[in-house]
Amino acid sequence: MLCMSRELNVLGACPLDCPDTCSWVVTVRDGEAVRLRGNPGQPYTKGALCVKVNRYLEHTKAADRILYPLRRVGPKGSGRFERITWDEALDEIAERLTAIIDEYGGEAIWPYQGTGTLGYIQGETGQAGRRLWNALGASYHDLNICSRAGNVGLTRTNGAPGGMDPESFAHSRLILLWGTNTLTSGHHLWKFIQQARSAGAHVVAIDPVRTRTADQADEHLAIRPGTDAALALALMHVVLDEGAQDREFLEKHTNGWPDFEREIRKYPPSVAAEITGIPEQDIRALGVRLAHTRPTGIRATMGIQRHQGGGTAMRVIAAIPGVTGDWRHLGGGVAYSTSGHVPIRADVRLELLPHPVRTLTMTRLAEGLADTEHPVKCLWVYAANPLGSTSDQNRVRAGLAREDLFTVVMEQFPTDTVDYADIVLPATMQTEHIDLHAGYGHMYLMWNEPAVAPPGECLSTTETFRRVARRLGLTDPSLYDSDLEIAGQLLSRDHPALAGITVERLRREGWARLTYPDPFLPFADGFPTRSGKLEFPGAGEGYVPPLSASADGPYKLALVTPAAHTFLNTVFANNPELVRRAGAPHILVHEKDAADRGLSDGQRVRVFNGNGEVTLELRVSDRVAQGVVATTKGNWPKLSPGGANVNVLVDERDADMGRGAVYHDNLVEIAPLP
Missing domain, CATH: 2.40.40.20 (Barwin-like endoglucanases)
Structure with missing residues (x-):
């Protein structure tokens, strides 16, 4: 008798901290994922994945994957554990959390979530687990590590961090890739840049390092780290020298121009050359090109704002299309993160607590763990590897080594952070659970349908928190909502950009473009600021030295x-x-x-x-x-x-x-x- 194997294709999405958030297709044969490829029908992914994610299926089956709950048996940092049951793990967690809350209050719990997955259901974007932490009165985790300075800077100028639809770079005639290595960190944008080049666009990479992207650009300006605002001011200085500022746009759609113009005048190319290390003639040449090329599109991503003047840098760069009027044109403006255009807001429920709770800042982990006046007694780490990814590693290691710190880590692999855990809980990977995603580098929502059953005893983030809540005896019904119920709540907001987008449609089709106009010119007729206008930086707000x-x-x-x-x-x-x-x-x-x-x-x-x-x-x-x-x-x-x-x-x-x-x-x- 012949036995015919059954094969099906399951639509999903990459969960990782990348602007592209690719739509993918998993081929499953007899219950095993055997092939992964980019979804050829999705307009941004168009069938391609990156060199990293091409190996994702191999990664899910790696020999060092954590498959069962573990309890520490050696010193912290030794990485020595014994296998335990889920019941044993949940009993110990409930006992320790209850004791901590009774003695120190809920704020002694720090739920340290990272960007290991950006899902709205399982991950950072939807603040997965927040319902539980609110019910316990845990400290609020300020997840500021990735893009916060730039988001704040852009919001002060434009009213929101959202900007250009990245696909509109195909219509740009001058493209500034500013502090972004597109071919490594978001390569799907490159095809739209290539479309622009085929129509005559000039591409400039502004980066301290001659990256893969800089190699492929028409021009590379090797800027000193952290001096981007000085360059931006000098480029606008040349625009003014050329008399190329868009006076009508400045009059109708901006505030604070006289003060900002005076700030610009402080940074002629000669001054900026001393600050940035870029030759004066190169600054002037790019300034002239900027003055006379419409539309100009600027792509600036998170690396550009990871210095002590990062917010100001993004604020000043965002001012450029206000001076040139590029927001009027398809292919003009600044693209940093499209997340500002996604109207989904994490429905965390239980938001009203009996008292305010303190905020603990992600980038200040060492400081927070060293606080003896208001001590952290439980660190619960998920979708994060802070010992590998956070600042001041030695002090973080010292904090994690505290014997009085009860540390729970939900993980897929034995990271450095896992080595300091008291309890390790095995976590599912993307092919094994439901999730909803929105890219921060495009205008699409993506659905991830589980393709295979979780291996061993791995549980999703949401299921883990449902079990913890049940073991703690918590009764609020929202703590037990299913993943599909959470998805429906997330998409239930009455916003025109979500019109026609339902859970059923996403599960069927795998993706949907947000229902903004196409073409999308976000700030052609106004800005989401209180004044309705672009707000230029004020006097003395032009440049913060690194x-x-x-x-x-x-x-x-x-x-x-x-x-x-x-x-x-x-x-x-x-x-x-x-x-x-x-x-x-x-x-x-x-x-x-x-x-x-x-x-x-x-x-x-x-x-x-x-x-x-x-x-x-x-x-x-x-x-x-x-x-x-x-x-x-x-x-x-x-x-x-x-x-x-x-x-x-x-x-x-x-x-x-x-x-x-x-x-x-x-x-x-x-x-x-x-």
Whole structure:
């Protein structure tokens, strides 16, 4: 008798912290996922995934995947655990949480959520788990690590962080890729850039590092880290010199122009050249091109605002299309994050608590864990690997090592953070649960249907929190809503952009474009500010120098830590093939800086500052300017030489707006290994 295998295709979406949020198709045969590809019918993905996600199915089946609940049996940090049952895990969690709340109050619980998944049901975008934390009166987790400074800066100028529809770059005639490595971190935009180039567009990469994207651009301006606002002001200075400002747009659609014009006049190209390291003639040439090229589209993503003047930088860059009037034109304006156009708001329920709770800031984990006056007694980590991804790694490690800190980690793999857990709960991956997504680099909603059953005893985020609530004896019905009920609540908002988009439609079709006009010109006729106009920065608000601008101490090299091509944050950094492709952890150093320190290409070096040190291979390179060094983020500390990654060097310090992170604003030195 012949046995015919059954094969079906399941529509889903990539969950990872990337603007593209690809629609994908999983082929399942006899209950096993056997193939993953980009959805060819989705207009943004168009059948392509990235080098990282192409290996996602392999990743779900990795030998080191966590499949069962675990309890720590060795010292914190040792990574020694024993397998336990879910009942044992839930009993211990309920007992410990109840005792902590009785003695210290709910605020002693810090629910530390990350961007390991951006789903509205299972992940960060929908604040998964917030219903439970509200019921317990836990501290509020301020998830500010990724894009906060830029969001605040853009909102102060435009009223919202949303901007251009990225697909409209196909209509741009000048494209500024400002602090963004498109071919590594959101490569689906490139096809729209290529369409523009085929029609004659000029593409400029503005980046401290000559990236893959800069290699493919028509022009690369190697800017000093954190000096972007000075360049933006100088470019607008040239626009004014050329008499090319859009006077009608300025009159009808902006506020504060006289003061901002005076601010611009402080930064002629000669001044900006001294600040940015870009030759004056190059600044002037780009300024002239900007003055006379409509439409100009600016793509600026999260890396640009990870320094102490990051919010101001985004605020000033957002002012450029206000001066040139590019918001009038399809293909003109600024694209940072389309999340501001998504009208879904996390329906967390239980929002009214009996008393206000404190806010604990994600980028201040070391500080929060060291607080003895109002101590954190339970750290509950999910979709996050803070020991690998957060600033000031040594102090974070010291906080996690506290014996009086009850740490629960929901995870898929044995990360450095898992090694410090008391209880580890096995988490599902994207092919195993329901979720709803919206890209922050396009205008689509995406549905993820589970393709296969979870392996071992893995549970989704939502199911885990339902079980915890039940074991704690909590009774509010909203704590037990199913995933489909949550999805329906999320899409129930009466907003024109959600018209016709239902759970049923998304499950059937896999994706839907938000129902904005097409073409979409978000600010052609006004802005979502109180005045209805673009609000220019005021006097003295034009430029905040980075820390590296005053390198008069013992550390002289400005460090930037861009995304790796093969990892996404610390996701995939335990995948053997992607680790092989990434090569040895290394740092790019200019030839003169290496020679001044007696260092040579291929040498193993210690990179250090007052926070700590990391061991890397030195690569002499012309991809960085003198005074700038670069190494990619994402390596797991315990899999890295010396047991640390680059975040050991990063200050736990705030940007100028939103308490954003400063990953690209740290000074270091380099010396040979002893």
